[in-house]
Amino acid sequence: MDSSFILLEKLVLFVEKFEISEPLYCILLFEEETHFSVDLIPYHANPKDILFLSPYQLFTLEMTSPRTINILKFHGDFYCIEYHKNEVACNGILFNNIYQVPNVALTAELYEEIMAIMEKIDRLKMSPASYDQSLLKTYLQLILALASKQKMVVNDLQLSRSAYRDVIDDFEQLLEKNYIAHKEVTFYAENYSLSPAVFAKKVRLKWGKSPSKLIQERLVLESKRLLHLSSRSIKEIAAALQYKDKFYFSRFFKKMVGVSPKEFRKQVGLSIVAKKSML
Template identity: 50%
Template sequence: MEEVLISLKTKRSTDFQLPADSAYYQILLFKGAGSFQIDFTPYHFSDHTILFLSPYQHLQWLSPEDLEINVLEFHGDFYCIEYHKKEVACNGLLFNNIYLFPHITVPENDFHEILALFRKIGQEKDACDWCSTAVLKAYLQLILALCSKEKNNQLQNITPDEPSLEDIAKFQDLLEQHFLQEKGIAFYAAALSLSTNAFSKKIRKQFGKTPTQLLQDRVVLEAKKLLHLTNKTIKEIAVALNFEDEFYFSRYFKNKVGVSPAHYRKAVGISIVAK
């Protein structure tokens, strides 16, 4: 079964007009200019772009131009991001980070270098009678490491104004500390000595999302981690996330992700980290 847990496809951007649920991590390479929407948040892109999607994220293409997209998909059973985070340093940088854009613009040479590795995976997959899982994982690990390095370089070159940076960093720290208990934005606005209106405008300008969206994204991210990385029951996860009961948690999760926690766990699997 392992040979079906990684695949390479070439699609047209018109194929992404409707959200498509997938239990796979996806890396998309394309060039051009336009916009797309992920989980109802719009993003703009230009030039040579790499986009990173986690399981059950919803992608909708907004641009009318039909672009060619190279899509590499892999399942957590094939390559566990959490288990290999030391090797590729991409957990939370390329995938599952609610504070960062899900895509990067890369120089043309780097784009073609990563595209060449995509094609090597495709060639290895075509030789299905004798393809090596170790070789496929090595190519994938190199792709992730190169992407992680490029994204980290770009983050280090960002120089926002200092007062804004201080507030944003404080908000992120507060959210990480209190998202399970404090699910209203008034708490975070008051901690920054801002009105809720000024606070909301500042956060939306920085992240392209409202504070409420970020709070909900953080809860959902924690739920996904617990479902994938632990053997906790749905009831235990609901308690850990401070929900009234497992049924309310299941409704909340399905509303945000599109599938129930039980379905998500079955599709994505329980990581080797939990075993």
């Protein structure tokens, strides 16, 4: 995969609404306080926050004044976050994390350090005759490592400050074990001896999303993983996720992602991991 699959843009936006939904991983660095949404869920970013998007996530920015955003985009075949999980544990922390906010608060020093790395990437990309692909990957990996470390520090601080405990605190673990076999909210509500309405209220209060939304997002996440990381057919993936047929699965996927499973795989491609398994 050549260096055209890592792109850096500095956008000064004057439009009222700006959207991104691409078959690429995106890293957005905000210079100003920003209100935005990811997959129609609203969030807030402070100045010097960094945001991580997985392929085909919908990012929407509503603006009342100009905004400057630095956007670094890369293809999964340029840097596969799953394949490099032992080097940088960013999958499930920065990307593909349905339970936490997608942006990370950076210190002023860390913001400047990441900005400096992005500028190095830009200079390297501006000299195609002398670019070093391995160096580009190293720069990207450094950004991911720095942000992952900061995200884990922020998570630990938030956990230590939270004195509030609820019966549904282990819902993440329960969902991880059961989301394929049990796609209905009532199963999870009954596990806590709660009515669906009370359970939904508690989940929304803690995670900012309805339980049905979290179940759907977890299924989409696994669907994307299988489409990108395995060479299984759409029919086989539908069966693995316990959908009654591939057509029902395809309709669900397209409704949630905006493209069909076939188109998603075509746009994102098979990862290095999947290609190796075919050899």
